[in-house]
Amino acid sequence: MYLQYLDEPGNDQDSEPPPRRRGRGWRILGWTSVSVAAVLLLGSGAAYAYYWRLDHNIHHEDTDGLIGANRPKKLNNALNILMLGTDSRAGSNAKYGRRMKNDPPRSDTMILLHLSPGGKQALGISFPRDLMVPIPSCARTDGTSSPAASAGMLNTSFTNGGASCTIKTIEGFTNVKIDHFMQVDFTSFKSVTDAVGGVEVCLPQDVNDQDSKLHLTKGRHVIKGETALAYVRNRHGLGDGSDLQRIRRQQQFMGSLAKKVLSAGTLTNPNRLLSLAEAGTKSLTTDKGLGVTTMVKIAQGMQGLSAGKLRFVTVPVAAYAPDPNRVALSQPNADRFFTAIRGDTTIQDETKASKASAASKVPPGQVKVRVFNGTETKGLAGRVAEQLKAQGFQVIKIGSLSSGRSTQVLYGPGASPGAATLAGVIPGAKPRPRTSGGTAGVVDLVVGGDFTSVKARKTAIPKVEGELSADQDICS
Known part of the structure; x- marks a missing residue:
């Protein structure tokens, strides 16, 4: 299914949209404002007086109940929030295509905001709408279930079963476990x-587009309101x-928006803070666990985030052989x-990480490990x-021993170099x-009663082209 492009000829606010030719290039900006609003709440104590009002702007969906218990395990304190844009024509949205008023809402914007432990790095991961993936059967809010498909466009998961189906x-x-949406x-x-x-944008050439009503010269512009809407349309x-x-x-627009929000001028302007929070929570739907209070807690953990630590990538894709109009x-x-x-994991100091890497005799991927529980x-x-697997170790067995043991790293014949590598991530173990x-x-x-945690190692999230x-x- 495709979405109607707002800029198709004749598709102004009060006109009927032509059939087919669908898409929505700018809904991503809405969810960006929501995540930004949570950060901005930290900037003024007066914002707390708006809790009740803001919380009642938000609609909630029981994602945990709809998906069930069979989900990926969490390995660390990273946070993953799925941002979705919907083309619902409910209420005032009807003016953007009255003929689609009764159509099921769709989503063509799906971005996973990954917040690294410590809150000082973030990654916005874009998923193309036409990415061909397995689509599972999903429980719907009305009690019915959607059909499964061995391969389908990712955005059909939202049409089939809403946000929770897209998460699933x-x-x-x-x-990857998704914590909120x-x-x-x-x-x-x-x-x-x-x-x-x-928001600052940069145009590579003059634009005089009658369909979207965008009229801007080549170069830099700070746009808002109707002009910003025309740009993203x-x-x-x-x-x-x-x-x-x-x-x-x-992604470029989001980066520019985030840079503006993280600037001192925005964070210290109470009127701008509260206006953004109000705008960001309107027409917002989240899982039951994500309310204004939780948003503020998340924002408190992101106080060290700077624009330079916020990256945007697209998942690695290639052509989809059966259909050149799709990707895989x-x-x-x-x-x-x-x-x-x-x-x-929490990023360590580069020098320490380099020394730790040099001290390791072999990489984790070459170390075969058996893990035994020596506690109750x-x-x-x-x-x-699971934590060791995430760092690349080959875990070949999981078992239990009698309780009351201390943490130990033991090795068999020829495994001394691998034991040194493993001991490097187990505090206190020799x-x-x-x-x-x-x-x-x-x-x-042997995981004993004195075990604390698997030591964080520098994780190289690969750069994406x-x-x-x-x-x-x-x-x-």
Whole structure:
């Protein structure tokens, strides 16, 4: 299914939209404003008086109940928030296509905001709407279930079962746990751009597009309100109209918006803060666990985030052989990328990380590990094993021993280098050879009562071709 482009000829506010030719290049801006609003709440104590009002702007969906318990495990304190844009024609949205008023809402903007532990780095991961992936059967809010498909466009998951179905679909092919979602329509877009005082954009050429009513000269502009809406509505005047190029333009706009919001002038302006919070929560739907209070807690953990630490990428994709108008995940790059996201840990000092890497005799991927629980804490060995897997270790067995043991790293014949590597991520553990019962080439980790955690290692989330940083020059 495709969405109606706002800039198609004759598709102004009060006209009937032509059939077919669908898409929505600018809904991403709505969810960006929502995440930004949570950050801005920190800037003024007066904002807390608005809690009740803002919380009652938000609609909630029982995502945990709809998806169920069979979901990826959390390995660390990273936070993943799925941002969705919907083309619902309910209420004031009807003016953007009255003939589609009764159509089921769709989403063509799906971005996973990944916040690294510590809150000082963030990654916005774009998923193309026409990415071909397995679509699972999903429980709907009305009690029915959607059909499964071995391959389908990612945005059909939203049409089939709403935001929770999209979460279930993305978790299925990434194995990354999604903690929350934010779903926004486009009626509040103009007020959001007004609230931040406008967003800087850079045009590669003059644009005089009658369909979107965008009339701007080449170069830099700070746009808001109707002009900003015309810019993001534009299709024919800028680029080639492809989904991937539209995503890149969205990312550039988001980076410029984030840079503006994270600037001192925005954060210290109470009127702008409260206006943005009000605009951001209008027409917002989230999971039950994400209310204003939770947003503020998340924002408190992001106080160290700067524009230079906010990156935007698109998942690695390649041509989809059966249909050149679709894309598929590019393997093995995509799986490596998702593994790095899932295992992201607090970034250590570069010098320390470099020394730790040099001290390791072999990389984790060459170390075979058996993990044994030496305590009465149920499931401890399994949780530790998942953390080790996220760092690349080969966990070949999980078991239990009698309780009351201390944490130990033991190795069999020929496994001394691997034991040194493993000991490097187990605080206080010193490797020693097994006197009996050891297996050649295998390292045993006994998790005892003194165990604290698997030590954080520098995680190299691979750079993706074409990634953008929020602090880069908008005209670069």
